[in-house]
Amino acid sequence: MTKESSDLYPVARLAAAQEATAAAGLDALLLTPSPDLRYITGYEALPLERLTCLVLPARGDAFMMVPRLELPAAEHSPASRLGVEFVAWDETDDPYAVVAARLGKVGKVGLADLMWAMQSLRFRDALPGAEQVLAGTVLRELRMRKSPAEIAALREAGAAIDAVHAQVPDLLKAGRTEREVGADIAEAILAAGHVTVDFVIVGSGPNGASPHHELSDRVIQAGEPVVVDIGGRMPSGYRSDSTRVYSVGEPPAGFQKYYDVLQRAQEAACAAVRPGVPCEEIDAAAREVIAAEGYGEYFIHRTGHGIGLESHEEPYIVAGNTEPLEEGFAFSVEPGIYLPGTHGARIEDILICTEGGGERVNHRPRELVVI
Template identity: 45%
Template sequence: MSTAPAPFTADDYRNRMERAAQAAADAGLAGLLIAPGPDMDWLTGYRPPADTERLTLLVLAPGAHPELVVPALEAGDVEHAPGGPALTLRDWRDEQDPYDVTAPLMAPEGRYGISDNTWALHLLGLRGRLPGTSYAALSDVLPMLRAVKDAAELGRLAAAGAAADAAYAEITRVRFEGRAEREVAADLAALLRQFGHSQVDFTVVGSGPNGADPHHEAGERVIERGDTVVLDFGGLMHGYGSDISRTVHVGEPTAEEQRVHDVVREAQRSAVAAVRPGIACQDVDRVAREIITREGYGERFIHRTGHGIGVTTHEPPYMVEGERQRLVPGMCFSVEPGVYLPGRFGVRVEDIVTVTEDGARTFNDAPREMAIVH
């Protein structure tokens, strides 16, 4: 197990909020409105319930102190949040209208970036109180807000990747043949926790024809000798994500199965090698897709090549055609091409990488060859 990293400080969160407010100003926004979820967690370290109808909202505006509108019954929790000292609290009681508390913190005619997971109920409440305001999804106006990681964040992602590698090394030693997919998935989840994950987000075990479904939910199918098995698993460790895919085989693969794996492996290797500052996200996708298409499987590569990762396992930037965002050092994302043959089998190989000053560094070092399991 890795040693727990030093916690982020109030100054770390204060600096993030200042940068976010400045980014809002640079984008021509009056400010940002952040509901409970990954953005609030990253900006403040505060993790309130996201499934409550009571309004909790972080209001960031250029040149203004960060304000957190919070239900009075939860205000005490903010004091224990690492970013709490950087916040001014505006608490409200159940008999009050929370939009009356929020409205004075906003510009009556302002345009705001609002976090994607904000309840429609709350957005409509704000519009009703301030009809002159307008709103845009944070993923549209500031998609790169969390994309570039600092050294402390990179360290957490590296540790999560190493833990996922360790889980993979152990899972290849367990028995696959004769067991249900869900049993192997449970083993994977237990291994991720054993090696330090606090949260397991997914454990895809796609055996035989189920491997042709990229997001297959591990089920009751019993794994058989001769199956190709796609393993895709990850979660959060020290607040940051892991995500790794490897494809294994129960017994020796056929020549076709090995060839498909070789094609995907070469596409993945070449796409990682292409990563460097200044290229567009879509260029990473193009490198992988060109190889798979050249080998005759282009129509069977049915998803983007990668997604960003940080405090969530899926976030911007995305390695997909049409995404012209340029890569800069500190961006972190998956590179995960795949080939899926319906009714037969699938293959995917995935690593998490970060952009460096002159190329890329991978956070996964688990063997990428098709492992033979029993």
């Protein structure tokens, strides 16, 4: 394992998670293949019907249940640095019963937030006296506060997706379909260093008014704005996510007016980022600009979401979230204006909360790009 990877997935996280488990009043965490497991161990285990599970008691030694055929992969993974016992199980074994027997009597356990239902129900049966809660109630406090190595990984991801946006003007042409453009963008995401493509949104014309539009066979027309929202996963495990708006030729009447409003709203929200500011105030900073210009009803989603090992994680930048920002929090700022049946726009950057304010990791121009 490289020093970079060791910094990104430090051994000390296991002890920190164990302390947090005890402090939360849980008896153990049960972490199956998921961002939770990778955060603690660095191991990107395959999600299978066969149980792989890090069992982290609040007190005592952790161990990992591993299907025997996955044991070599586990032993060669970053999890091998942690000193936890790998408990290999065979096809005729009941790994849930093994976990229950080794844990003994427990009253409350935290399950990986993305554990499959088939596994959580098996654990419910194996530990009938245990209350099940989300492991995220424990791990959120650790995962939200990005380390210097995590911040470096997010900067790398931001630069990679910026490199893809730089190519978009050459790919967006009148007469091409959204699907054709999207396929080229997906190739560019991988070529820029990502290992997976998380999403490619190419919303042309009226499709730009749908924030999570799926690629379609609609032909892009001259004079249409196009919303391009793209992201992927880097080898580090950390994610990219950035949205820019392009116009194939001069935009339609009225579009530049509300695009300018949107750009001011995004700037206002980014400028509001600093430690101690409640998450909801970042949302309000963007929303107030848009509402003041008469477009409030067309801003139909939260202003942002946390990002790290998942594209969407805590903290969420939304009304009602009074949690104050802290140094190391990483999240998107992405206000949008969507006019149903006509067109839409969204500008998105990933920001890191620093002592001095908000550091953007995306640096492509935020002005409307006319092709």
